[in-house]
Amino acid sequence: MNTVVPICSYDGCKVQIDGKCALGHDPVEGCENYATDIEPIEELEESEEPRTVPPVQIWASNKMLLADYSILSRRRRLRTVALVGEEKVGKTTLLCSIYAMFCRGPFADLTFAGSETLLGFAKLQAFAMLSSGRASPTVPRTSRRDPLAFFHLALARSRRDIVDLVIADRSGETYAAARTSTDLIGTLAEFKLADRVCFLLDGGRLASNDDRTAYTRNFRQMINALHDNGALADAAAVEILSTKLDITRGSDPADISFLNDFQARIVSDFAKKGLAISSHEICALPKADRTIGIVGLDDLVRRWTEPEPLPDVAPRPVVDAPRQIDRLMSKVARGA
Ligand SMILES: Nc1nc2c(ncn2[C@@H]2O[C@H](COP(=O)(O)OP(=O)(O)OP(=O)(O)O)[C@@H](O)[C@H]2O)c(=O)[nH]1
Ligand SMILES: [Mg+2]
Structure with missing residues (x-):
């Protein structure tokens, strides 16, 4: 959780809310009370629930079974x-x-x-x-x-x-x-x-x-x-x-x-x-x-x-196809 630290140390100045310097400085950075170097302090907050990180499996690297x-x-x-x-x-x-x-x-x-x-x-x-x-x-x-x-x-x-x-x-x-x-x-x-x-x-x-x-x-x-x-x-x-x-x-x-x-x-x-x-x-x-x-x-x-031979993708000849369209296609392929 971030704790908001007042940006101006002058009592009653609302520069943080409305952006106006109570002493009339414009720009507001000209005011000596305007503390630009104050860093917000981050407070560590304890998580309420324990973190449930899945366990990472470490490969034993032994011979494989x-x-x-x-x-x-x-x-x-x-x-x-x-x-x-x-x-x-x-x-x-x-x-x-x-x-x-x-x-x-x-x-x-x-x-x-x-x-x-x-x-x-x-x-x-x-x-x-x-x-x-x-x-x-x-x-x-x-x-x-x-x-x-x-x-x-x-x-x-x-x-x-x-x-x-x-x-x-x-x-x-x-x-x-x-x-x-x-x-x-x-x-x-x-x-x-x-x-x-x-x-x-x-x-x-x-x-x-x-x-x-x-x-x-x-x-x-x-x-x-x-x-x-x-x-x-x-x-x-x-x-x-x-x-x-x-x-x-x-x-x-x-x-x-x-x-x-x-x-x-x-x-x-x-x-x-x-x-x-x-x-x-x-x-x-x-x-x-x-x-x-x-x-x-x-x-x-x-x-x-050695590189494996590429698979043979050439179409197989159609022999005694049951469908008329396949028989026709095989004739076309043979150039008949
Ligand atoms: N001179 C010589 N000895 C070898 C060579 N290769 C293996 N050996 C020896 O042969 C013996 C048997 O080798 P291993 O690799 O254990 O044989 P293995 O076939 O695994 O035997 P098992 O584990 O019993 O099945 C060892 O003492 C090796 O050092 C070789 O090229 N030259
Ligand atoms: Mg052996």
Whole structure:
């Protein structure tokens, strides 16, 4: 409430009411009693009712769960990539390395424009920091008890052209279990959401003679199981990502050629089954040979974020239309 302070200190002057100086000054500012420098004092008034401000929801910024993904997908058009592979193949390391590339600056002609899962990324990265006390960088193991998690990156091609990339990660043990117990496949929500499914192939295990036979058999069996149970039906593209190139590069030439042949066979066999499949080599964390550096991530990010083809809006030919007018129009369109 504003308390009105008298504008003139002369007793009986009504200048405040009728604008006339009691001492006859004109203009009134000429009067020495006319106090122009008096400021109204604002009194703070306590509100009678408590203010009811709605609580502001603070986004935790942790990795997203399925419910968070659904909320985000209603706000933004998402590009979703599912990383699939057995334990320790390098799924979590790959998504962490992609984030790390954008921490350094623009990458693959894209600029980091935000993330809904910054804390989630930071928690993964903490294991790669010197301060973690570890002798070599790594990421935490994804436990089978951990639910499906999503990591988000908003990447800007230009000021108005932003791609919302979401990468799905879950434990390799779950995928290994789904390979043999195919009734589990229907519960893996990522396959219904993913535009692109990436099967990670452990180059390190393939290049070693020890468990190569069992590993390649299991890998093929996993893609077969998912394909036969319809999990890959919604994916526009399927990729085989051969990981840990720093290990495979140093292998025997015969081992390298085994790896290359296996990749080529997988691609040709599944392409025949109708999958849009391709294979690529990557190195997300060159621990065995640092001279190799990060390999394949630039192309990978470009593929995952490439502009979507425009929808086909050409009119469809009308065949045996029930209405006379439609039959007539189709004749006109054909130029008959
Ligand atoms: N040498 C080398 N090691 C790698 C590379 N990528 C990942 N690794 C290592 O492989 C191990 C497993 O990596 P993760 O990313 O945890 O594998 P994951 O597929 O997420 O495994 P789960 O969480 O068990 O499903 C870690 O010790 C990584 O440091 C790579 O490119 N080169
Ligand atoms: Mg993991």
